[in-house]
Amino acid sequence: MMSELHINLSESLKSKPASDALGFGKYFSDHMFIMDYSSEDGWHDARIIPYGPISLDPSAMVLHYGQEVFEGMKAYRTPLGEIAMFRPDMNLKRLNNSCERISIPQVDTEFVLEAIAQLVRIDQEWIPDGEENALYIRPFIIATEAALGVRASKQYMLMVILSPVGAYYPEGIHPVSIYVEEQYVRAVRGGTGEAKTSGNYASGIKAQEIAKTKGFSQVLWLDGKQHKYIEEVGSMNVFFKVNGEILTPALTGSILQGVTRDSVITLLREWGYTVVERVISIEELFEASRQGLLEEAFGTGTAAVISPIGSLSWGDKNTEISGGVTGELSQRLYDSITGIQRGKLADPFNWVYTVK
């Protein structure tokens, strides 16, 4: 594989947004990383260049057949002034898993990680100040061959862009209301649910809009076969504390293998909790709630880290969880993971990657 990285710095730097009004994914840093692929040359021409528009032929395959994969992770400034990233090796491994599913050629994850580190180093002034702010890192690969016809593209472009982002919930961690979606489906076994690919997200937008209209924050997705079993919440994995035990849907092929999910399971086990990964029906959950055994529920993901669930609405049934306030365990997980991510707490599992 190639190992050269060309750098062409921008001559005029943009002004940075105020760190108290960042939102999510609205601003982008001064540079980006690009690498091209062709069947003849493999991945080549790795370069960091000024952030700016790319030129695509209107027939570029990604615009027609959705051959695309992406990742999302964050960089933080630690109290020591270092730049920390959280388990980027897992994200890049998942990128290659996604590539495999969508017939996109594998990348050299070590090289890409170095390139990302270099990009973050160059644009480190874009890591925003502020307790809950971070620099969001978005690697993605698109099929660029200029041809119509459903097949794997012979050309791709890998890009990495950076966006300073605020707290996912500007009001801070707080419980959200969730709508159990019974008609629309995000993914089904044998489909692409396990891959981080664009089509999975397009398919969810409509259900999300309907839930918003009905006054809910997010959708809880049920399985595509029987519409009975819990899969994910919005773009997050989901956990339930039932009678002292922690339950989360098993990775059966239609669920994204979240990095936060894995970290939460590891911490909980370390803390002495029993964590069970298995099939969980929505019926079972409502029954547990009726019996007063559903103690907490929360989503996990890079964007919000831990997102407590305050209520679930399923058909004509409705249930409040942990009195509509953030549960103790949700808060503890949030504090622990963000503490490790930001270099404020010890890192017993070696999760933090320091950009040297």
Place this chain on the structure above:
Amino acid sequence: MMSELHINLSESLKSKPASDALGFGKYFSDHMFIMDYSSEDGWHDARIIPYGPISLDPSAMVLHYGQEVFEGMKAYRTPLGEIAMFRPDMNLKRLNNSCERISIPQVDTEFVLEAIAQLVRIDQEWIPDGEENALYIRPFIIATEAALGVRASKQYMLMVILSPVGAYYPEGIHPVSIYVEEQYVRAVRGGTGEAKTSGNYASGIKAQEIAKTKGFSQVLWLDGKQHKYIEEVGSMNVFFKVNGEILTPALTGSILQGVTRDSVITLLREWGYTVVERVISIEELFEASRQGLLEEAFGTGTAAVISPIGSLSWGDKNTEISGGVTGELSQRLYDSITGIQRGKLADPFNWVYTVK
């Protein structure tokens, strides 16, 4: 809605490819149609301009969340020298149906049809000579807002590009071998199978590659719930002639509503055949074949029109259909539909739209 169409003709025309080596989707004409959408202005700035690359922000939503829909249809030169299109109203209606599923704003189908007619008129020299050649028309809409975050984009671009294409099978209509896919799934009810959106195609590429490696032309997709019921073949709808009757999968929500499918059903009924749209299991079909009742099978779609199926392979079972040659009915349908499309046969159902 807007009704102005600006035209900016290219100053240098490209040289055209030889009409006996067109392939599919490899060449593009001199002009393209573009129209923009913003939440403030709706669809606006409709224009025909020289074909060329478009500029997209790297964060353009289509490149991350797959908010995209497309269509495919063809234009032909009739023996009278006119330009004919086949049922374009159905394609544009389907475009709006796809938009609805993916939360993309509706288009004014009449205006878009006029714009397409104007584009084809301008680039009519690109309609290739040759019995089975045609000018393929690809309308598509992409989400262009420069922002990350899973939600509907506030900006879109509708484009139409034209590609002179050859016969889908250069050897002419002939039976292909089909692999019944049991692991991977194209779509499931509640998902996006009924919409013509990019994610549906990305998800199919891998199965298609595996089938190719095993020596088959295409994949037959089973339903996503039970992996038992027949849905489509590659990017085509599928028909079976069993004991004199014609069977085709009912439109249950995960199948594209093909224009060719509808035309085939109409013709067959006109010819006195019984056409049954219902759920069809792969087991039932193999049983019919064992009893010698499976007389013909064929796929239908804009690209190949009618694609006879010569054999089906399902797990360790294999069945040859109509002796591996093109069945009589498949040939009759192919001749009738292509005849109507090309203005060589009478058009009793008013399917042909003539570009004036």
